Amino acid sequence: MQSQTKNNPSTKNEIRLRVATSNRDDELATFSISYGYEEEKSKNKTPGKWVKYGESITIMGQVFNGGNFYFGGKLSSLDGYTTEASLVDDSLKIEISPSSYEGESLGYWPKFISLKPKERGAFLSWLSGNRNDPDTPLGYVFIYFYGLERRITVDSIKQAVDDDEFKSLFDEVLRLKGIYGASRSFSNYATRLLEIMCLLRPHIVSNPALEKIPQRDSLLFKYRLSTTVNDKKPIPAELALDWIRFFPDYNLKKPARRCGYEFSQMFIRLYSKKYGDGIVVKPNKTRLRIEYHPASSSLRGISLPQQDLPDPSNLKGPVNKLIAIAEECTAELDAYSRYLAKPDASQTDIEAVLLLPDEISDLGDALGLGEFKKWADDAISIKKGLVDVEEFWSYTKTPLPSKINKKEADLIQSLAQKAGYGIAPDTRYHHTKTSVDGKLVLFPEGHGKYFEPSKAYSEMGMVLRLGAMVATIDSHVDQAELNFLVQLIDHDTNLSPTEKQSLHAYLVWRLNTPSNIIGLKSRIEALGKTEKKAVSRILVGVAMADGKIDPEEIKQLEKLYTLLGLDKTLVTGDIHGISSSKDGLRRSSSQSETTSSPPTSFQLDESILAIHESETKDVQGMLASIFVEDEPIIEYDDSTTGSTNTEEEVGIDKQHYILFEGLIRKDKWTREEVEKLCRDLGLMVSGALETINDWSFDKVDAAVLEEDGDAIYVDQEIVEEIEG
Numbered sequence: 001m002q003s004q005t006k007n008n009p010s011t012k013n014e015i016r017l018r019v020a021t022s023n024r025d026d027e028l029a030t031f032s033i034s035y036g037y038e039e040e041k042s043k044n045k046t047p048g049k050w051v052k053y054g055e056s057i058t059i060m061g062q063v064f065n066g067g068n069f070y071f072g073g074k075l076s077s078l079d080g081y082t083t084e085a086s087l088v089d090d091s092l093k094i095e096i097s098p099s100s101y102e103g104e105s106l107g108y109w110p111k112f113i114s115l116k117p118k119e120r121g122a123f124l125s126w127l128s129g130n131r132n133d134p135d136t137p138l139g140y141v142f143i144y145f146y147g148l149e150r151r152i153t154v155d156s157i158k159q160a161v162d163d164d165e166f167k168s169l170f171d172e173v174l175r176l177k178g179i180y181g182a183s184r185s186f187s188n189y190a191t192r193l194l195e196i197m198c199l200l201r202p203h204i205v206s207n208p209a210l211e212k213i214p215q216r217d218s219l220l221f222k223y224r225l226s227t228t229v230n231d232k233k234p235i236p237a238e239l240a241l242d243w244i245r246f247f248p249d250y251n252l253k254k255p256a257r258r259c260g261y262e263f264s265q266m267f268i269r270l271y272s273k274k275y276g277d278g279i280v281v282k283p284n285k286t287r288l289r290i291e292y293h294p295a296s297s298s299l300r301g302i303s304l305p306q307q308d309l310p311d312p313s314n315l316k317g318p319v320n321k322l323i324a325i326a327e328e329c330t331a332e333l334d335a336y337s338r339y340l341a342k343p344d345a346s347q348t349d350i351e352a353v354l355l356l357p358d359e360i361s362d363l364g365d366a367l368g369l370g371e372f373k374k375w376a377d378d379a380i381s382i383k384k385g386l387v388d389v390e391e392f393w394s395y396t397k398t399p400l401p402s403k404i405n406k407k408e409a410d411l412i413q414s415l416a417q418k419a420g421y422g423i424a425p426d427t428r429y430h431h432t433k434t435s436v437d438g439k440l441v442l443f444p445e446g447h448g449k450y451f452e453p454s455k456a457y458s459e460m461g462m463v464l465r466l467g468a469m470v471a472t473i474d475s476h477v478d479q480a481e482l483n484f485l486v487q488l489i490d491h492d493t494n495l496s497p498t499e500k501q502s503l504h505a506y507l508v509w510r511l512n513t514p515s516n517i518i519g520l521k522s523r524i525e526a527l528g529k530t531e532k533k534a535v536s537r538i539l540v541g542v543a544m545a546d547g548k549i550d551p552e553e554i555k556q557l558e559k560l561y562t563l564l565g566l567d568k569t570l571v572t573g574d575i576h577g578i579s580s581s582k583d584g585l586r587r588s589s590s591q592s593e594t595t596s597s598p599p600t601s602f603q604l605d606e607s608i609l610a611i612h613e614s615e616t617k618d619v620q621g622m623l624a625s626i627f628v629e630d631e632p633i634i635e636y637d638d639s640t641t642g643s644t645n646t647e648e649e650v651g652i653d654k655q656h657y658i659l660f661e662g663l664i665r666k667d668k669w670t671r672e673e674v675e676k677l678c679r680d681l682g683l684m685v686s687g688a689l690e691t692i693n694d695w696s697f698d699k700v701d702a703a704v705l706e707e708d709g710d711a712i713y714v715d716q717e718i719v720e721e722i723e724g
Contacts, residue, residue, distance in 0.1 A: 039083060039113045044073020044091035048084060050151060053168055059090045064128050068172060069147045077298030078154070085111040085298045086147035088124070093117040099126035099136055106139030109297040132179055141180050146296035148173060149193055153292060153302050156200065163204050170197050170205040189295040195220040196292055196304065219290055221246055226288045226309040234278030235318070237268040244322050246313065253330045255337035262336065266329045266360050274325065281318050283310040332357040350396045354414045358449070361418055369419050371395070376421055376442050384508055385442040392440050400436060405706075406667045406713040409433045412440070422446030424505035427667060429453050430461060433716075439512050441505040447498060456494035460503055463488065466535065467542040468510035469560065477511050481542060532566055540574045549575055652695040655681045660692050663705070664719045669712045696722060 051057055053067040073091055075084040094117055101122040105115055112120065123140045126133070131144070152169055155161050161169070177190035197205050198220055210220055221242050228235060235243070241264055244250065256263040271278070288311040290304050312318070336355040339345055345352065353364040365373070372395045379387045389412075393400050396415060401408050409427045412434075416423040424441040425432045429451075434440055464485060471481040489495065489503045539560060543553055554575070558568035650657055662677055663669065671685065678685050689705050689712070696704040696718060704718040 048072035048075030097121040102137040110139040255333040470542040
């Protein structure tokens with residue numbers, strides 16, 4: 001009913017309806033619906049005047065110093081039918097009441113002259129104070145606001161308001177909005193009035209906050225857009241973003257609304273990346289109309305000065321370009337938005353920071369990544385990137401886990417990558433992981449978003465693993481051994497700069513991590529004599545890199561041969577064979593012929609290095625076939641599990657064992673992938689995973705598979721325990 005009463009100028013403020021109560025036309029009922037009270041007849045003939053701020057006036061024996069209201073007996077509304085709604089007339093009946101008093105006549109369009117005596121008293125009590133009680137009935141605030149509205153939209157246009165007062169009125173409306181803006185109605189009217197003031201005297205008042213998120217009917221936005229187009233200037237990114245929010249035929253989706261700041265930043269960056277300074281829109285024929293819809297019923301028919309400007313706000317062509325960018329931003333923010341929708345989720349959570357799209361990943365600096373980057377840079381410059389896992393983990397702001405499984409390794413890699421670093425070991429490329437009490441190596445820039453390791457990279461990684469085992473065999477890494485391994489990387493022309501950087505970090509990690517032969521022994525035992533010989537040459541070649549072989553090193557090599565399933569009696573023969581093929585190792589001039597005297601300085605003959613590299617190349621291809629993970633290939637004939645893998649011996653039936661052997665080829669699977677494997681074997685996913693985990697518990701007292709949403713993780717440490 002409020003919408004009907006807005007256009008009714010009747011002083012009785014009443015609408016009458018006749019409604020049929022039966023089928024007989026003569027049986028009608030009449031209802032009266034009132035939205036106010038009749039104006040009390042005033043005998044006050046004093047013309048209404050504006051009381052300025054700071055001007056003192058006495059009403060009912062009370063002094064008013066705040067001003068900013070009309071006072072008197074005669075001041076008509078613009079339509080000429082009624083009295084100005086905000087006019088304070090002290091000749092009317094007034095009963096002093098507390099400002100909290102709320103009577104029934106405070107309707108949709110309250111007027112001072114239509115209030116009851118106690119309500120007038122309550123309004124004057126509020127007007128005489130600081131006018132800042134947020135619990136004041138909103139009708140009183142609106143009556144006061146009506147006066148400000150008239151002063152601005154009528155008197156100021158007639159030049160009856162100087163610039164100082166205009167600025168003071170602007171500040172007062174802004175103050176009221178801050179106090180009573182919880183009312184959506186009041187906030188909208190106040191915002192619109194502030195916009196009009198910015199348009200009327202832009203050299204006097206402005207407020208950037210009004211332009212940040214404009215309402216869909218924002219006059220200030222439409223004016224800015226119109227003047228930009230009229231001047232044939234590019235639409236800047238911020239204005240383009242406002243256009244998206246303003247456009248009536250497009251609604252921002254949930255990620256854009258839930259993550260408003262992130263969406264804004266991403267939109268601005270993508271827009272600037274695609275259009276530079278912005279798109280240029282040709283002025284259209286539709287003209288801009290500045291229409292102001294006042295809150296006061298006394299100001300119907302108000303007109304404002306108009307400029308001859310185009311109105312491009314509803315043009316679909318340029319907006320479609322902006323919508324395409326908005327949709328891209330929305331899609332990129334979807335995962336981040338869904339995380340923030342979880343109970344107790346926060347933007348400062350490391351999981352949230354890691355879900356930020358790459359275009360705005362720097363926003364994470366303020367959420368903790370900045371501190372992490374400083375720590376990482378210091379570690380790289382001072383310690384070659386070598387850090388403790390425990391210290392690294394502290395930046396995830398989560399408790400230290402008992403061990404590093406697939407999920408923990410993914411988190412480490414994601415945090416480093418989001419901050420702009422690479423990590424070693426990276427399970428995706430180095431095929432191993434660290435431990436809770438172990439080390440990590442950080443390096444700048446990282447592998448990059450689209451890194452795909454080459455065959456040469458994988459082969460060199462295997463060589464470095466074996467080389468590091470030999471170099472650390474006596475718990476001390478000789479500089480010559482280190483230089484030999486470093487130069488193997490640097491001299492390989494098949495490696496890209498990124499691959500070399502990654503391998504250097506991996507080498508540092510290997511040299512600072514206890515030797516680990518998990519997975520190596522069983523694989524090498526399965527090799528033929530030729531392949532085993534190639535592995536032995538790698539081990540001896542690294543040991544000889546420092547130009548000498550000590551008896552202690554020979555003993556250590558024999559132990560290592562044994563651990564890897566090689567014949568330890570071949571060590572001395574391998575050393576002699578490699579030495580003979582090189583015509584001996586070059587010694588430094590000051591070194592004696594005895595093996596007990598160490599060289600005074602490291603000198604590695606380039607020809608010897610070349611021979612080492614040549615031999616290394618010969619076996620790299622073979623090593624890759626031994627150590628690099630392949631995609632799972634599941635055979636279904638009886639030979640799959642082998643003669644020893646009977647159900648009685650392994651503790652699980654053939655189909656589930658085949659599935660287990662297929663799954664352990666990768667650390668992470670999608671549920672869809674596992675469903676396909678199970679379907680081919682005639683198994684159901686949930687039951688199969690449960691059966692394998694029950695079997696795993698029987699063998700090693702731990703589950704080997706873990707479900708997390710649509711992902712299924714394989715715990716390779718448990719796999720190693722199962723396989724013995």
